[in-house]
Amino acid sequence: MKAIIFDMDGVLVDTMPFHYKATRTAVKEFTNISLDKRTFYLLEGMPITEIALKILDLKWYGGPTKKERLCEIAEEISNKKKEIFARMNLTPQSFNGVRELILDNLRDCSKAVVTGSSKQEAQAVIENNFGKDKFKVIINGDDFEGKGKSDPSPYLAAIRKLNVVTSDALIIENAPLGGFKQLIMLE
Template sequence: MPRLNPMIKSKIPLSWSMHIYTHIAWPCCHALGVMKAIIFDMDGVLVDTMPSHFQAMRTAVAEIAEIDLKERTFYMLEGMPVMEMARKILDLEANKIRKGVLNLSTLAEKISMRKKEIFMQMKKIPEPFSGVRELIFECPRTCLKAVVTGSSKQELDTIIENNFGSNAFTVAINGDEFEGKGKPDPAAYLAALSRLGVPSTNALVVENAPLGVQAARRAGVKCIVVLNSSPLSASDFSESIENESYIFKDIGAVSGLLKKWCAAAES
């Protein structure tokens, strides 16, 4: 079972922080000057959008299927395309669906459309989590940054432009590019590596969802988890996280280590 990183428990001495940094099996450069890259998931890692996504899906599922969607169920399925997630929810709750209703595929399609409609009506531009802007702008330029999301191009562009500026990330990949290939499919992360021109051994993914961790692993990239506002715990990642990966309470708890890892590319 993965162990929650001790850094989240309290403010720790600098010496302990350096000890952790030097002993974690972080991916590293094999030659001086080799470029590195951090690939960030967007929703739940950079910006606090997940509560709104959950509320929209919960409302849609309740309206159309008369099912009370549990928060943990939603977060465990995060990263799936909306219609695929809706179908999975219906499969899990099949015994609660009234007989004689539409077949599950049709029901899932209706839920997907309604969820997207509700979310768009919210018209919220989310704020980044505390410490995210500093991390993005203070990382050395020799460390490339990418963002990968299952959200639409319109949503991605709006969030990035309003919170970070259009030049903050070298590569930005949205869900419209990989329709039907949500996490744990590694396609989006493989595309990010290709466009960055960085080998998987020199990249690091920052995720918040079990399916996202699986996608990163299938792409051959080391992954760390930041829980931020997620209701999930370390035990929820027991089947997806590898030994070299670590789980942190929030982005602030790992920001210093990420900056040090990036800075090594300048050595």
């Protein structure tokens, strides 16, 4: 193995409960839907607009609604979720042992981060927890707008930028929609 590619939210840092809370609040503001954790976590990794569309498709009780209107509501939910999440003013911390793993145990391995978070969020989280230079490649949600999990494009871009072949790369991902063969780790 020559390279390890990490997802950020839920793998490197403990932010998923905050993403859930912000999404649940935004969904409730625009619909009569009470978003449960299970549904949210099963959709984890998708861009927020896609998550909102899936939730509306799965749980909408507002009667028949045209597809265009559902897309508008999904976009409103997405914007509101981002606003709520930004207002939380978080300083996400890495999971126990992750910082040491990155800084000490994987020194000789090329490392990348692939995240659906914005460039600004990703840079702040990575610099705060690991320093600027610990990851050779960072692919963020701004790089592949609209392409979340299970689209493999962001991971394949990281593999290309790391200059390795797929068989020499390990992807550590927590989202069920990761798009690759997975080793599932349970807490």
